[in-house]
Amino acid sequence: MGMGVDVRNQMAKRAAEEIHTGMVVNLGIGxxxxxxxxxxxxxxxxxxxxxxxxxxxxxxxxxxEDENLxxxxxxxxxxxxxxxxxxxxxxxGMIRRGRVDLTILGSLQVSxxxxxxxxxxxxxxxxxxxxxxxxxxxAKKVIVVMNHCDKQGNPKIVSSCTLPLTSSACxxxxxxxxxxxxxxxxxxxxxxxFAPYSLETVVTKTGCEFKIRETVRMIPY
Amino acid sequence: xxxxxxKVTSLExxxxxxxxxxxxxxxGFGGVGSPPDIIDGILEKGVRDLTLIGNDTGxxxxxxxxxxxxxxxxxxxxxxxxxxxxxxxxxxxxxxxxEFSPQGILAERIRAGGVGLPAILSDIGLDNxxxxxxxxxxxxxxxxxxxxxALTAEVSIVYAKKADExxxxxxxxxxxxTNPLVAMAGDITIAEVEEIVPLxxxxxxxxxxxxxxVDYVILSKGVNWKWAWE
Numbered sequence: 001m002g003m004g005v006d007v008r009n010q011m012a013k014r015a016a017e018e019i020h021t022g023m024v025v026n027l028g029i030g031x032x033x034x035x036x037x038x039x040x041x042x043x044x045x046x047x048x049x050x051x052x053x054x055x056x057x058x059x060x061x062x063x064x065e066d067e068n069l070x071x072x073x074x075x076x077x078x079x080x081x082x083x084x085x086x087x088x089x090x091x092x093g094m095i096r097r098g099r100v101d102l103t104i105l106g107s108l109q110v111s112x113x114x115x116x117x118x119x120x121x122x123x124x125x126x127x128x129x130x131x132x133x134x135x136x137x138x139a140k141k142v143i144v145v146m147n148h149c150d151k152q153g154n155p156k157i158v159s160s161c162t163l164p165l166t167s168s169a170c171x172x173x174x175x176x177x178x179x180x181x182x183x184x185x186x187x188x189x190x191x192x193x194f195a196p197y198s199l200e201t202v203v204t205k206t207g208c209e210f211k212i213r214e215t216v217r218m219i220p221y
Numbered sequence: 222x223x224x225x226x227x228k229v230t231s232l233e234x235x236x237x238x239x240x241x242x243x244x245x246x247x248x249g250f251g252g253v254g255s256p257p258d259i260i261d262g263i264l265e266k267g268v269r270d271l272t273l274i275g276n277d278t279g280x281x282x283x284x285x286x287x288x289x290x291x292x293x294x295x296x297x298x299x300x301x302x303x304x305x306x307x308x309x310x311x312x313x314x315x316x317x318x319x320e321f322s323p324q325g326i327l328a329e330r331i332r333a334g335g336v337g338l339p340a341i342l343s344d345i346g347l348d349n350x351x352x353x354x355x356x357x358x359x360x361x362x363x364x365x366x367x368x369x370x371a372l373t374a375e376v377s378i379v380y381a382k383k384a385d386e387x388x389x390x391x392x393x394x395x396x397x398x399t400n401p402l403v404a405m406a407g408d409i410t411i412a413e414v415e416e417i418v419p420l421x422x423x424x425x426x427x428x429x430x431x432x433x434x435v436d437y438v439i440l441s442k443g444v445n446w447k448w449a450w451e
Contacts, residue, residue, distance in 0.1 A: 050324060051250040051398045067253065067448060068382075068396035074251035074280075074304065075450050085394055085430075087401045088250070088276065089332045092325020096345070120351075126312060127303030128277070131324035133346045168348045 007177045009150040010194065011145050013038040013103050014175050017142060023101040026049050026135055029073050031145045032104040046082070048100055050131040052091045055083020056207060065068035066126050072131070094123070095134045103139035105132065105168030106148045107171075114183035116144065117163035129166060136167035137186045148176035157181070157188070161183050180209060180219075194219040222417070228388045229367070229438050232262050235411050238376050239268045246374035247275040251304060252284030256380040256413035257445050260287055265334035268294045268378065273363055274331070274372055276324065276399050277301040278308040282448045288369040292316065298372065300386070304449075321351060326369055328402055333371035335405025335434070342366035377407025381430070381443030385421075388435030389428040397429065404430045413441045 008031050016038035019025055026048045027033055036058065047056040050072040057078035060066070065076035072125075094100055107118040116136050119129045136142055149155055150189065158173060172183040179202045180192035188210035190202065195218050222229060238246070239262070249255030263271075264287060271294045278299055279286030288294055296318040302308035305438035311317035322330060323345045333341050342359055344366055346352030357368045379400040382393035390412055392400055404410050412435050 019402075048305055049251070053395050063449065066394065067444060068253065068393040069374070069394055070253050070450075072250070072450070074253060079394070085392075085397055085406035087397055088325070088328040088399045089402055095325060124310050126323075127301065128300040128321045129323055129346070129349075129352075130277075130303075133323040133349065133352070136323045137345060164351065167346075180248045212312050 006097050006221070009034055010219075011175050011177060013135050014180060014192070014219060015143055018173065019043060019045055020101065021045070024054070024099055026050070026100050026103040026139065028103070028105040030106045032106065035104060043172070048091070048094065049077070050088070050091055052086045052088055053079065053083065054078070054094070055080045057083070072091070082155050083220050092131065092134055095131070095170050096138045097140060098140060099140045100135070102141045102143065103135040104143045104145055105135065107144045107156070107165050108150070110144050110146070110159055110174055111155050111158055111161045112183075112187045112210065113169050115168045116142070116166045117152035117161040119166045132166050136170045141173075142171050143173045143175065145175045148178045154163070155178050155205055157206050157208060165170070178205065187211065189213055190216065192219055195220045222386065223419070224386055225420070226387055227230065228432070228436065229386055229417055232258050232439050235259070235439060236262055236266055238409055239263050239266055241268055242270045243271040243376065244274065244374040244378040245292055245390055246372070246403050247273065247285045248377075248379040248398065248403040249275050249279070250395070250398035252279040252446070252448075254396035254398050255279065255284035255368060256379050256441065258380050258439065258441050259378045259405070259411060259413050260285060261445070262292070263288060264291065269293050270300070274298045274374055275403070276327065277295050278305040280304050281307050281398055289317070290435050298321070298322060298327070298328045303449060315369065319356070321423065322369075323352065330369055330372045331399065331402045331406045334373035335402055338371055340368050340370045343369045356415040371407045373408065375408050377403045377410040379404045379410065379412050381412050381414045381421060383416045383436045384412055384435070385418050385423050385432070387420060388432030388438050389423055390414070390423050390430035390432070390435060391423060392429055402431050405434045409436050410434055411437045411439065413439050415441055415443065
């Protein structure tokens with residue numbers, strides 16, 4: 001089941017609510033890259049890229065690309081006022097030193113204690129961890145934005161990850177096309193539902209037990 | 222051009238440093254900031270059995286990816302190979318050994334090699350069996366760390382925007398990435414640059430890599446591949 005652009009943007013829009021002025025934010029590829037489209041112009045954020053950009057701006061218009069100004073995925077970006085370049089060691093120094101406030105990542109699996117498995121499917125893709133381990137372990141807040149189930153329909157939110165971990169107990173918030181969960185000391189807490197879906201649907205499609213907040217916020221589509 | 226230090230030279234002249242079985246460290250991130258002419262020179266010379274050390278394996282036709290997809294490497298130390306499907310296939314087929322290192326730790330291992338340190342202590346990837354494999358643990362102030370060894374290479378190749386005749390380098394925007402680190406970690410470091418200027422032309426405050434670390438400078442013909450976004 002592929003996801004429409006609207007669904008992806010709905011998830012990105014919800015993730016954007018977590019971003020506030022003054023933050024340093026690192027975005028993963030895919031849905032996380034849509035998040036800046038949902039920020040108000042009053043929210044002043046420094047977007048960080050692993051390849052050494054602080055203050056990354058939107059993609060340039062066609063014909064204005066600079067081959068030496070690209071994001072970590074290799075695609076052209078721009079630099080905002082106050083932005084700067086640094087080498088890869090400094091860039092990751094910012095992450096490990098706790099100066100990156102928030103990272104928004106995709107994932108293959110997340111456990112109910114916030115374990116993240118997003119870098120390898122044994123016997124299938126072998127992409128390497130890239131910068132995901134540092135970001136997952138050291139960013140102050142980690143948000144996962146992902147499909148609720150994989151392409152075979154298996155839950156991606158599970159009681160224990162079966163895939164190799166990127167980092168354990170690192171995820172703070174999970175946003176899927178069905179619901180939003182906070183990772184707490186007692187496990188997952190469902191806080192929000194996307195309007196067309198029922199709690200029953202979420203329970204059926206989730207691979208672990210979770211608590212439900214007294215007042216669940218319904219997010220309209 | 223006066224060339225008082227003898228560092229400014231040609232691609233042909235530096236090709237003698239590339240040979241089968243060598244360790245080669247390269248600057249660049251997804252091909253951005255990788256030296257195109259030197260990579261083509263290595264391809265044309267037919268050098269094989271390389272141990273490549275760098276951030277990633279580029280794209281099949283971009284950056285160091287050219288050497289990987291034409292099976293010139295027997296080993297790669299990198300953080301990511303996902304943008305080059307040949308690398309994954311060769312690894313799967315047992316034709317390419319891949320050592321994965323978390324991206325920032327890889328950068329620090331290269332930096333450590335470049336500044337004369339034997340290793341660093343790290344707490345990145347302690348939960349991952351692939352990262353911790355065969356690495357000693359060190360206890361410090363009641364916490365456990367991994368010993369991550371420094372990386373150096375027989376030759377480092379980097380790409381920069383400008384060099385002067387001493388090999389002082391400045392880089393262009395995000396094409397800086399791993400280049401200043403890689404430049405320090407080669408026994409011999411060769412910089413391919415877009416422009417070579419006389420001594421005294423670069424602002425001393427703007428120089429990122431002091432020429433102390435650079436042995437040779439060659440003038441680039443420029444990037445000759447088509448980017449994935451083009």
